[in-house]
Amino acid sequence: MKIVFATNNLNKLQEVQDLLPFFNVVGLKDIGCEEDIPETGDTLEENAKIKANFVKEKFGFNCISDDTGLEVEALNGEPGVHTARYSGDSRDPNKNMDKLLNELEGESNRKAQFRTAIALVLDDEQFVFEGVCKGEITKEKQGEKGFGYDPIFKPEGSYETFAEMDIDEKGRISHRGIAIQKLIIFLETIRY
Template sequence: MILVFATNNEHKLAEVQALIGDKFQLRTLKDINCLDDIPETGNTFEENAIQKTEYIYKAHHINCFADDSGLEVEALNGAPGVYSARYSGSRDSETNLQLVLEKLKGSENRKANFRSVISLMLDGKQHLFEGAVHGTIRNEKAGDDGFGYDPIFQPDGYDITFAEMNAEEKNRISHRGIAIRKMVEYLKTLA
């Protein structure tokens, strides 16, 4: 089955392809010649994920899925949340990460979670899958792998950050990994 993954983020694409395996042929937005700036104006991860798949399905009439994910920090009232990729006003990951660390200075509450919602559009029908992983925000960065907030997020039950894990280990426990596996299990029921 061919599915379009609504992203231009190479890191996300690599993570998802590793999780999906070769049962499904993933295409990117670039592969279908979708160079549009797809709107993400929702107030929730669900709204943004749905907005992306509806846009692609209407414009290209192709089965697709999209995720919207982000970091939710308890002491910041759930921020950065849906604004995770542009929390500082820019799309620079390092600037966004540093802003979270700055806002948490002196805070004893370091609880956070990564959450991902995937919208799957198959033949015009919407399906949602969610994944979450709980953890804490470190005081400083650790690790070179991963992207975004991975260097400061330490999942519960581990003494290392996402950025210190190899891709296989991170995919096994990550928010996106959980949501993708739910989607893949659903897709298997259709085959």
């Protein structure tokens, strides 16, 4: 079954393709969607639904989309829904990480969690799946793998940041991996 993952982020697309090997998962570019779909929702769930509905309505494909937020306890849940644009519209991961590390300078409470909301639009129905990965923000960047905030996020029970893990290890414990597992279980129960 062909399903669109509503992203132009090739790293995210690869991660989801690896997690859903029994689907033909394609990105926005593959269906000719060059638009930057606006994320105008106030929550991760709303943004995920907006993107999935956009693809279904405009292109007619079943679609999954996600929105992910890094929620830092000492910053009252920020950057949250603004995670990708924390340092501005450039979405520059290094600037985002530098800003976050600067905000936490001298702060002993480094607790944080990644939260992902995945929206699935399947024919005429819509579903949402959530994944959470608790951990902490490191004091400096560690590792070269992954993307986004991976070099400064260390999940609970791990000595490594996401950026130090291989994609399979990260996929088993990450927020997106957890949400995708819920999606897979759902798809298997309806035998789609």
